[in-house]
Amino acid sequence: MIKIKQKETTQTKENKSVSTQITIIGGGLAGLACSIRLARAGIKVILIEKNTYPFHKVCGEYISNEALEYVKSLGVNPFDFGAVALDKFWLSSPSGNKLELDLPLGGFGISRYTLDYELSKIAKKEGVDIWEGVFVKDVNKGMEIGNWELENTNENNSSENKFLIETSNGTIESQIIIGSYGKRSNLDNKLQRDFSSKNFPYIGVKYHLKTNLMPDNVIALHNFWRGYCGISRIEDDKFCFCYLSHKDNITDFKKVEEIEKQLFTENPFLSKILKEAEFLYDKPEIINQVSFSPKKLIEDDVLMCGDSAGMITPLCGNGMAMALHSSKILSDLLIQHFDNQIDFNTLKKHYQKRWTKQFQLRLKAGRTVQHFFGGRQSSEILINTFKYIPSLARKVVSLTHGKEF
Ligand SMILES: Cc1cc2nc3c(=O)[nH]c(=O)nc-3n(C[C@H](O)[C@H](O)[C@H](O)COP(=O)(O)OP(=O)(O)OC[C@H]3O[C@@H](n4cnc5c(N)ncnc54)[C@H](O)[C@@H]3O)c2cc1C
Structure with missing residues (x-):
């Protein structure tokens, strides 16, 4: 496992400036599940959610x-x-x-109010730093990591992937970003995603x-x-x-x-x-503005997960299972990456391959059936x-x- 030594960070109540290994944008099922698994593997994670748990969400449940x-x-x-x-x-x-x-x-019915809330409690217990009621305004790539000294890194590690994340509560320097912010967000425009200008x-x-x-x-x-x-x-x-x-x-x-x-x-x-x-x-x-268009899985090195990566039409009743499944695929690869088993480029290739194999046909079938x-x-x-x-x-x-x- 990579060792991280934290330098001093500045922090005020309203305007923090911190560093972390992984920042997860969006605390729905995909983001919460990733955060729990990564924290359990000893990786330092900040999860940002614009709402405060518990809260209701449009979903068939x-x-x-x-x-x-x-x-x-x-x-x-x-x-x-x-x-x-x-x-x-x-x-x-x-x-x-x-x-x-x-x-x-078959399946089971439970409200998002309850399920997301219970998962957020587990995440906190596992040491995830959850910023609730905080909105991510922008993401910039190519920043120097100033607050972390990386020990035992090798050339293949992700230290070249540095992001500065601007939030309503201050800034975060992060090695890796997971975009799990759901079907549609301001960040799609900021990242100039292909579908972001469409209605x-x-x-x-x-x-x-x-x-x-x-x-x-x-x-x-x-x-x-x-x-x-x-x-x-x-x-x-x-x-x-x-x-x-x-x-x-x-x-x-x-x-x-x-x-x-x-x-x-x-x-x-x-x-x-x-x-x-x-x-x-x-x-x-x-x-x-609910969109079922195909999306890119990795945008400017931001790793998309859950609906941000692609949303199945709701009639299939499979969006939550897919969001959770994609969190499993991605967090497994990230754990290997932080354990120096795979470099960032290999991680991206594997993620693209596994995600496509698992979900592409389902998304297509969902879009086809929706016409009826x-x-x-x-x-x-x-x-x-x-x-x-x-x-x-x-x-x-x-x-x-x-x-x-
Ligand atoms: C009408 C409808 C019915 C559905 N019914 C079902 C169903 O019965 N079964 C099923 O399996 N799926 C259903 N789905 C799909 C399911 O809701 C999604 O697939 C699932 O919620 C995806 O989870 P997620 O974690 O990717 O995103 P989300 O659960 O949407 O979580 C994303 C989170 O990111 C946060 N966020 C967004 N932008 C920012 C920002 N800039 N800063 C901070 N936080 C941000 C949001 O507040 C949100 O909490 C339905 C969808 C719709 C639209």
């Missing part, structure tokens, strides 16, 4: 079981915090035509609610015009109700309440939930085809999911 053992290995058993097992899938078209399927691997046509909306209209073990995906809505159980007898809508619905109806009033009533399942369920938020969590959702006719055709050829439905599920990791 269904996690594929492929990630369960990994989450447990991080120190959180979701079932200790009220997670609910989900093994059936319902899919309905706007007219109410419904398909029912068993989910071979993306989706908004995401989430509520928690209570209802007796849904069985506990079902994840349902109900289509409406130009969108689809997932509903499934989470902890404390609550359900997560989360939808993705094309922004043309906002253009036409102006407000999300109006989209729900005008379009959800067409689908009998959504209509009933809207009328009878007890909605627990005063107002929903909303995000816009949110249309009155297309979702009807899809459901009838799946009813007629159930093996095709199972094939699509397997193409958009991975194996346990």
Whole structure:
């Protein structure tokens, strides 16, 4: 393991100036999982999250079981915090035509409020320096590392990869940066990522609610015009109700309440939930500019992880498992790197290869299937085809999911 001797750092309450080996930008599942594994390997990590834990996040909150053992290995058993097992899938078209399927691997439901919070507590316990409520403004490459003396480095180590990270709470000098800041962030513009100047046509909306209209073990995906809505159980007898809508619905109806009033009533399942369920938020969590475009995995030596590296369409219910899986691949390689087993260029090559092998096909399959959702006719055709050829439905599920990791 590389030895690091810390020189004095200056620090004031409001404006810190510190140095570290790895800085992780974004404390969602990808960032938190990386931070825990790296800290356990003795690597000095700062994780920056613009919100303060616990907090709500737009997400369907269904996690594929492929990630369960990994989450447990991080120190959180979701079932200790009220997670609910989900093994059936319902899919309905706007007219109410419904398909029912068993989910071979299945998953579990738990809120991001709880899961991210519990992981953040483990990260702190493992020694991760979490800067909560701190916003990363910019990232600059090619800085001299002034506050760290590297002992036993060899020529192949990453000492040439020096970054200066500007935050709302001061600056950080860092050898390596992990970009785990999610689907879209100011940093995409700063890093001039290919897709950053484009507009993306989706908004995401989430509520928690209570209802007796849904069985506990079902994840349902109900289509409406130009969108689809997932509903499934989470902890404390609550359900997560989360939808993705094309922004043309906002253009036409102006407000999300109006989209729900005008379009959800067409689908009998959504209509009933809207009328009878007890909605627990005063107002929903909303995000816009949701992008499923291919992204570059490594931008100017910033190692992307989770949604920052590529986001699967939410209908697949696999984004969280992928974010966690990518954190495993990346943190394994970083641990080898800081143990002087591989240099930074080899790390980048391996990361690109393993990530592509694991996720590229899934992302493509997700983008393809998404075309059939949110249309009155297309979702009807899809459901009838799946009813007629159930093996095709199972094939699509397997193409958009991975194996346990
Ligand atoms: C509508 C919708 C429904 C979904 N449903 C599901 C589902 O049911 N199952 C599933 O598996 N996946 C689902 N997903 C996908 C899933 O939410 C993501 O794949 C997952 O959250 C990715 O985790 P992450 O750690 O990469 O990013 P995130 O969880 O988004 O975390 C990124 C973090 O970075 C922080 N951040 C951003 N910019 C900065 C900055 N400049 N400075 C500091 N912090 C910053 C953010 O505050 C955030 O906490 C859904 C997505 C959408 C949009």
